[in-house]
Amino acid sequence: MHATLCDLITDLVQNSIEAGASEINLKVEETQTNLNVVIADNGKGMSAELLKKAKDPFYSDGEKHKHRKVGLGLPFLFQTAEMTQGEASIESTENIGTMVRFRFDPEHIDLPIFGNFTSAAVTLMSYGFEGNLSIERSVNGETYTVSKNELTEALGDLNDLESLTLMKQFIETNEEEINKRPDGSNRSVQSV
Numbered sequence: 106m107h108a109t110l111c112d113l114i115t116d117l118v119q120n121s122i123e124a125g126a127s128e129i130n131l132k133v134e135e136t137q138t139n140l141n142v143v144i145a146d147n148g149k150g151m152s153a154e155l156l157k158k159a160k161d162p163f164y165s166d167g168e169k170h171k172h173r174k175v176g177l178g179l180p181f182l183f184q185t186a187e188m189t190q191g192e193a194s195i196e197s198t199e200n201i202g203t204m205v206r207f208r209f210d211p212e213h214i215d216l217p218i219f220g221n222f223t224s225a226a227v228t229l230m231s232y233g234f235e236g237n238l239s240i241e242r243s244v245n246g247e248t249y250t251v252s253k254n255e256l257t258e259a260l261g262d263l264n265d266l267e268s269l270t271l272m273k274q275f276i277e278t279n280e281e282e283i284n285k286r287p288d289g290s291n292r293s294v295q296s297v
């Protein structure tokens with residue numbers, strides 16, 4: 106199961122990768138009152154019928170996990186939204202793409218902890234799929250963006266140990282910067 110919201114985000118981006126997307130956009134925006142996430146891809150999308158099934162907590166396409174017919178990504182998302190009075194939606198068009206959005210109340214007692222966004226981003230950037238992943242990340246109005254194409258251009262193969270280290274440093278520095286409070290102190294960046 107998902108220990109953190111960053112695990113959930115990772116899982117949902119993985120769905121886009123598995124759908125053969127060549128372009129994935131991930132937006133993760135935190136404010137005092139909202140956590141807003143959008144994952145948009147140009148992958149194979151879903152038919153209306155499949156979309157309906159995908160929202161069902163007892164459905165997975167049956168190909169990936171031979172012994173488990175229950176998907177974890179979308180059901181966990183909808184369950185969390187329900188449990189915490191948040192919102193979650195998924196729109197999809199076959200052969201065009203899919204957009205998953207959610208909005209959670211970061212203060213809700215039943216919300217899983219946010220987790221470590223640097224680790225999630227590094228994992229996704231080095232996942233080794235062909236397409237591009239662009240991330241737009243903001244905390245209380247402070248924003249940075251990073252894309253796999255830009256990183257690859259600057260660092261070369263992202264699975265190379267040195268590139269991996271530099272990428273991690275780059276994302277971590279940006280995370281520290283946007284998590285700074287106006288008084289100069291840092292919001293606790295959870296390391297999970």
Ligand SMILES: Nc1ncnc2c1ncn2[C@@H]1O[C@H](COP(=O)(O)OP(=O)(O)OP(=O)(O)O)[C@@H](O)[C@H]1O
Pocket residue numbers: 116120121124146148149150151159164165166167169175176177178179180202203
């Ligand atoms: N972005 C997407 N594009 C196309 N199809 C998708 C997308 N996201 C989910 N799906 C479809 O919805 C199904 C359910 O997704 P979900 O993440 O809940 O489970 P899963 O990916 O099958 O299994 P798990 O996430 O546990 O490995 C997928 O099997 C896939 O058919």
Ligand SMILES: [Mg+2]
Pocket residue numbers: 116117119120176177178179
């Ligand atoms: Mg999945």
